[in-house]
Amino acid sequence: MRDLDRIIHEPARLQIVALLAAVKEADFLFLQRETALTKGNLSSHLGKLEETAYVEIEKTFRGKIPLTVVRLTPKGRVAFTEYRKALNGLMRKSQ
């Protein structure tokens, strides 16, 4: 059954995934600014996306300040494509 992937469907994560699909790589602050999520929230959503291996999170340093870089994995990219297809399938019915 072509169902909507709940992990991606959640608006906060949909934003994140859509952004990552576009930019290929983003740091924590950029994502926070774009999505307007609180730190805690963004952190836990990224955690969930990492659990399902849709993103990979690289913790590095910019000088001595921690820098978290997030990237979509191939699996995540596929899932997002599938999600778009499922969504289009739903939407197509409505016209």
Place this chain on the structure above:
Amino acid sequence: MRDLDRIIHEPARLQIVALLAAVKEADFLFLQRETALTKGNLSSHLGKLEETAYVEIEKTFRGKIPLTVVRLTPKGRVAFTEYRKALNGLMRKSQ
């Protein structure tokens, strides 16, 4: 902020609203078959859509058997259009 309408965003209800946008009028059984939801589930989702006045529910009889007909209200139609716009806005970023 152009956010996604949570009432519509829920997959089950998204299906319902998309179907109603297409057919203009549908009975309970048709919706149940199309969405593959349980009765209880469909019932409560319809209840939620009715609360927000996105659909109107007319309870009539086909002969002596109860027949529930569901229709999208103008408000519901507008909300769905807005939803599609918001979604397209999100998706556009990802290419």
Place this chain on the structure above:
DNA sequence: ACAGACTAGTTTGCGGTACAGACTAGTCTG
């Protein structure tokens, strides 16, 4: 006449989860 299936629900209880806000920990800036 009666069992079983059908329409169309309501109610209940479980489990999951999004979200804000408080807390931690280290760093740089004035």
Place this chain on the structure above:
DNA sequence: CAGACTAGTCTGTACCGCAAACTAGTCTGT
């Protein structure tokens, strides 16, 4: 040394989706 910044984790609340059980009436077959 205070205050702001990066990047979190943790906690508690409050909601919500979902299945399953229950209600209530009707029709179908034997």
